[in-house]
Amino acid sequence: MTTMNRSIALMLFAALTLAACGGGGGGGSTPPPPPPPPPAWEGQLITNPSVSPITAFRQTVVSDGTSSYYEIFPGQANAWTLDADLGLIDGFGNQFFYALQMTVGGLTGSLFPIDQDYSELTFYTPYLTATDGIKAAAVSDGSSVGFSLLDPTITNVKTGTYAAFINATSDSRLQQVVSLPTTTPISLSWKDAVSPDEGAIPGYGPSYRVAIRDLSGSLLRSVETTTSNHRQDHDPGTILVLNQFAGQTIVLSFEFRSSTSSLATPPYGQFSMTSQTYAIIDDVSITANATEYVTNGTFESGNLTGWTTNSPAEIQNMTSGSRNLEGLDVQRSFYTSPNKLWGRWVDVYENKTGSDITKTVVYETALGYNGAGIIYSSSTGTKSLTAWDNATGSRDIGWVFGNTNAGSVVFTSDDGTGTWGSDFIDVSYNITVPAGGRVAIVNFILMDGRATGNVAPLGNLTKKATAIDAVAADILSNFWNDTQYITGMTQQQVDAIKNF
Numbered sequence: 419m420t421t422m423n424r425s426i427a428l429m430l431f432a433a434l435t436l437a438a439c440g441g442g443g444g445g446g447s448t449p450p451p452p453p454p455p456p457p458a459w460e461g462q463l464i465t466n467p468s469v470s471p472i473t474a475f476r477q478t479v480v481s482d483g484t485s486s487y488y489e490i491f492p493g494q495a496n497a498w499t500l501d502a503d504l505g506l507i508d509g510f511g512n513q514f515f516y517a518l519q520m521t522v523g524g525l526t527g528s529l530f531p532i533d534q535d536y537s538e539l540t541f542y543t544p545y546l547t548a549t550d551g552i553k554a555a556a557v558s559d560g561s562s563v564g565f566s567l568l569d570p571t572i573t574n575v576k577t578g579t580y581a582a583f584i585n586a587t588s589d590s591r592l593q594q595v596v597s598l599p600t601t602t603p604i605s606l607s608w609k610d611a612v613s614p615d616e617g618a619i620p621g622y623g624p625s626y627r628v629a630i631r632d633l634s635g636s637l638l639r640s641v642e643t644t645t646s647n648h649r650q651d652h653d654p655g656t657i658l659v660l661n662q663f664a665g666q667t668i669v670l671s672f673e674f675r676s677s678t679s680s681l682a683t684p685p686y687g688q689f690s691m692t693s694q695t696y697a698i699i700d701d702v703s704i705t706a707n708a709t710e711y712v713t714n715g716t717f718e719s720g721n722l723t724g725w726t727t728n729s730p731a732e733i734q735n736m737t738s739g740s741r742n743l744e745g746l747d748v749q750r751s752f753y754t755s756p757n758k759l760w761g762r763w764v765d766v767y768e769n770k771t772g773s774d775i776t777k778t779v780v781y782e783t784a785l786g787y788n789g790a791g792i793i794y795s796s797s798t799g800t801k802s803l804t805a806w807d808n809a810t811g812s813r814d815i816g817w818v819f820g821n822t823n824a825g826s827v828v829f830t831s832d833d834g835t836g837t838w839g840s841d842f843i844d845v846s847y848n849i850t851v852p853a854g855g856r857v858a859i860v861n862f863i864l865m866d867g868r869a870t871g872n873v874a875p876l877g878n879l880t881k882k883a884t885a886i887d888a889v890a891a892d893i894l895s896n897f898w899n900d901t902q903y904i905t906g907m908t909q910q911q912v913d914a915i916k917n918f
Contacts, residue, residue, distance in 0.1 A: 486811030536621025
């Protein structure tokens with residue numbers, strides 16, 4: 419029994435002992451105490467989220483400039499975009515073609531289908547905030563996201579050096595409290611370019627809105643709403659006159675709810691965001707009789723002076739609908755926190771039959787390195803792999819898969835002598851799921867803002883992606899001792915883990 423499970427067993431034993439005591443003396447009885455609360459790490463089902471969670475998450479690690487690829491958002495190099503099988507698409511730095519595609523029954527067995535709909539997903543705590551690295555908005559010159567290479571219909575939105583970028587989350591708001599004069603007319607204008615996206619799992623409804631709210635947050639007027647791409651200059655005019663609010667204090671709010679496109683960004687020298695998710699704002703102005711009432715509406719301060727963002731409460735812990743593969747009911751779960759280098763998958767295989775079922779489960783990951791990946795075992799006994807790109811500057815990755823239970827780990831690294839490696843990595847597990855029982859397999863994919871292949875000395879194939887290696891080692895050493903690695907799991911999942 420693991421230390422974690424022993425602790426929980428002791429808690430339950432203490433509760434039962436207390437319940438058994440008391441009573442007697444006057445024939446009365448002491449009511450049993452309430453059950454102990456779940457441990458802080460355990461994920462709790464969220465039945466009624468205040469906003470619909472998204473299915474792709476941006477990683478708050480900064481590109482250190484070694485990669486040939488841009489950031490997806492200022493200060494966020496990568497994205498965890500989930501496909502409709504809850505595997506990973508890309509990563510935004512061309513790290514992957516896909517990751518953790520699952521087959522039950524060997525490579526020629528039954529593939530977990532790419533057919534999940536948003537309505538099938540269930541979501542679990544924790545809620546993540548700015549402390550965890552959630553970014554709602556940023557002011558930037560756009561250089562880190564390749565802004566200068568965008569389509570002119572987008573780049574013309576930015577005048578001067580800076581613009582505001584609103585992030586793709588389930589609810590990002592860039593707001594300013596404005597005290598309006600009694601003098602009329604009062605005119606509102608701004609420039610924006612937006613591209614909402616539902617992500618790769620169909621059924622999520624993205625949107626962008628420019629709104630007028632009162633100080634309590636209640637909606638007073640929607641000035642603009644859209645669920646599709648647009649770019650527009652909003653000059654003062656009758657449709658944007660705010661005379662109805664003369665003399666009032668309002669909140670001007672730019673609001674974006676969006677998942678993230680599954681397409682990779684091209685390298686330097688090419689357009690980078692033409693197929694990506696974005697909301698870009700500039701030149702915000704409210705005027706009356708030539709007096710400006712918006713502070714820092716041009717964002718030329720280089721920061722958010724005068725503006726505030728909402729307090730995010732993002733949900734980045736989800737579980738798929740069930741699919742029956744080779745007699746096993748299979749569900750996939752994903753969790754990540756923005757300020758971590760890892761995303762975690764927990765796959766539960768449940769046997770509802772009356773006989774044990776033994777199967778080989780294969781996880782396949784396809785790198786985006788075009789055969790130039792330097793792939794190496796980063797642990798004793800090959801319980802994790804690290805890879806970096808020896809050719810085009812894609813960012814470093816890692817994969818922690820633990821004990822394969824006499825399965826196999828198959829990969830071919832570029833040897834640097836003209837013989838290309840393979841982008842395909844296959845890790846298999848041999849599992850026996852008892853009748854009426856479950857087995858859970860846990861995998862961690864790691865991404866970073868570095869590209870070891872672009873760091874001198876170039877061509878040295880003995881280099882190590884040290885940041886990735888360090889995190890992989892910590893996961894393997896402290897999986898059961900550091901609750902960050904099981905945060906968001908259910909007790910049922912924890913009890914079924916077989917590879918750590």
